[in-house]
Amino acid sequence: MVNVIVLFAKIEEAKSIKNLLVRHGINVTQVCTTGAQAAQAADACDDGLIICGYQYPDMLFSELAANIPDYFDMLVIASRVHYEACRESGITCLPMPLRTQDFINTVSLTVENILWERKKRKTKPKERTEDEKKVIKAAKLKLMNDNGFDEQGAHRYLQKKSMDNGINIVEMAYMILEHTALF
Missing domain, CATH: 3.40.50.2300 (Response regulator)
Incomplete structure (x- = not known):
C-alpha cells in the first residue's frame, strides 16, 4: 500500500x-x-x-x-x-x-x-560500509593464509559458513577473525 x-x-x-x-x-x-x-x-x-x-x-x-x-x-x-x-x-x-x-x-x-x-x-543489495568491507577482506586474508584458499575460495567459504549458521557475512567475518581455531 x-x-x-x-x-x-x-x-x-x-x-x-x-x-x-x-x-x-x-x-x-x-x-x-x-x-x-x-x-x-x-x-x-x-x-x-x-x-x-x-x-x-x-x-x-x-x-x-x-x-x-x-x-x-x-x-x-x-x-x-x-x-x-x-x-x-x-x-x-x-x-x-x-x-x-x-x-x-x-x-x-x-x-x-x-x-x-x-x-x-x-x-537492490545493501551497500556495505568501509569498515564492513575491511572486516570481510581481513577474514578472507586470514583464511587464505591459514587454509591455503585463493581469494575466491575464501569468499565462498565465508559465504557458506554464514549461510550454514544463519548469520550475515560480516558477523561471520568477525567470528573468523576472533576464533580462527574453530574454523
Missing part, C-alpha cells in the same frame, strides 16, 4: 479529494490542512504521494517539496494562474478545473510508479 496524503488549505476540499480517491479504490493515509502537518506525516512514512494545492496557510508547494523525503512524490492541483509555475518546478501538476478521469489516471500511474520504485529499492 502506498501512503497517500491529501493536503489542501480548506478541510472541505481535502475531504472531497479524499472521498473521490477512496471511491476509486485509492487509500488515503492522512488529510492535512497545513504544509507542516503534511511534512510531518511524510517523515513518518518510507515513501508515498502528497496530493495538494498550490498554497497552504504556512507555505507554498515548492517549500513543501523541499521539506519532504526523497521517496515522496507530489501532485499539485493548481489554478490556471499558478499552473505554469508548478510545471516549471518539475513537479507533477494538474490544472483546475479538474477532470476526474485525468486525476484518477494520474494518481494511479504515480502510485504504480512508487510501488515499482519501492520494489526496485528492496531488490
Whole structure:
C-alpha cells in the first residue's frame, strides 16, 4: 500500500479529494490542512504521494517539496494562474478545473510508479560500509593464509559458513577473525 496524503488549505476540499480517491479504490493515509502537518506525516512514512494545492496557510508547494523525503512524490492541483509555475518546478501538476478521469489516471500511474520504485529499492543489495568491507577482506586474508584458499575460495567459504549458521557475512567475518581455531 502506498501512503497517500491529501493536503489542501480548506478541510472541505481535502475531504472531497479524499472521498473521490477512496471511491476509486485509492487509500488515503492522512488529510492535512497545513504544509507542516503534511511534512510531518511524510517523515513518518518510507515513501508515498502528497496530493495538494498550490498554497497552504504556512507555505507554498515548492517549500513543501523541499521539506519532504526523497521517496515522496507530489501532485499539485493548481489554478490556471499558478499552473505554469508548478510545471516549471518539475513537479507533477494538474490544472483546475479538474477532470476526474485525468486525476484518477494520474494518481494511479504515480502510485504504480512508487510501488515499482519501492520494489526496485528492496531488490537492490545493501551497500556495505568501509569498515564492513575491511572486516570481510581481513577474514578472507586470514583464511587464505591459514587454509591455503585463493581469494575466491575464501569468499565462498565465508559465504557458506554464514549461510550454514544463519548469520550475515560480516558477523561471520568477525567470528573468523576472533576464533580462527574453530574454523
